[in-house]
Amino acid sequence: MYTGLPRKVFECLLAWIIPAVRKRGARDELDPSQKLLLVMMRVRYNFPQSDLAFRFNIDQSTVSRILNQWIPMLKVQLKQLIRWPQTTIGPIDPPYNLLPNAVAIIDGTEIFIERPSNLATQKSSYSDYKSHTTVKYLVAIDTFTGVFVYVSPGFSGNSSDRFTIEHSGILDQLKPGQRILADKGYNARDLFAQKRCFLTIPSFLSEGRLTAQEGLNSQTIASARIRVENAIKRLKEYKALSETLSNRVNKKIVDDMVLVAGALCNLKQKLIK
Structure with a gap:
């Protein structure tokens, strides 16, 4: 209930990260399994630090110290679970067989933040799409399984989709010949072409209508977008990413939490079966 993972998966996760955890000191109030539970409760339910302090019978300063130590450590350990596809072979089932080598689907997601007091920061972080100040992330999922294969650092809310592609580092992940599916906003085919890859987005209307092939491609991308939207919906089940964040939260910690x-x-059941 508190982690969103079966107990066996939680135990495997704990065993995996134990080598990276410093030995428990004499003054440590919690053992590693309790610390991992505390961190996952924070990420999944966004419990206030005062609430976690009460639940675990520790000082709030201890909760803050555990979060600041463990979230970056978990990021280092768990980033191994998010790997870009090494193959150029995409799904062979319809309709993806019409778009050869479609190995990933990209999209953006935004996290609401409190309005900054600085006017320049307000302007840079304001998202016209969300009508709110946000931090924007670029994510990619595998077209076979729906697992996340890329998660970018955060960008200011007014960053364009092209800007996030160009500066996120995703272009460095590409393998020649791979095809990426995206929405119309990601009009950056030239950036992918430089990596000898293909970016396929829905076709824009030409003379008031689409050709048969353009319409078919657009339908395929629309079905793919449902998959990436479901993946993002699963990501937002972690309330630390779906509730408005305080301006006092360190941006690097937020990036690590994402x-x-x-x-x-x-680690959950595959989104695409």
Whole structure:
């Protein structure tokens, strides 16, 4: 209930990260399994630190210290679960067989943040799409399984989709010949072409109508978008990413939480069967 993972998966996860955990000191109030539970409760339900302090019978300063130590550590350990496809072979089932080598689907997701007091920061973080100040992330899922294969660092809410592609590092992950599916906003075919890859987005209307092939491609991408939207919906089940964040939260910690949440999603049952 508190982690979103079966107990056996939680225990395997704990055993995996134990080597990276420093030995328990004499003054440590909690053992590693309790610390992992505390961190996952924070990410999944966004419990206030005062609430977690009460539940675990520790000081709030101890909760803060555990979160600041464990979230970056989990990010380092769990990023191994988010891997870009090494193959150029995409799904062979219809309709993806019409778009050869479609190995990933990309989309953006945004996290609401409190309005900054600085006017320049307000302007840069304001998302016209969400009508709110946000942090924007670029994510990619595998077209075979629906698992996350890429999670970007955060960008200011007014960053364009092209800007996030160009500066997120996703282009460095590409393998020659791979095809990526995306929405119309990601009009950056030239950036992918430089990597000898293909970016396929829905066709824009030409003379008032689409050709048969353009319409078919657009339908395929629309079905793919449902899959990536479901993956993002699963990501947002972690309330630390779906509720409005305080301006006092360190941005790096937020970036780490997003990646950790994506990795935890990959430990769940496959989204695409």
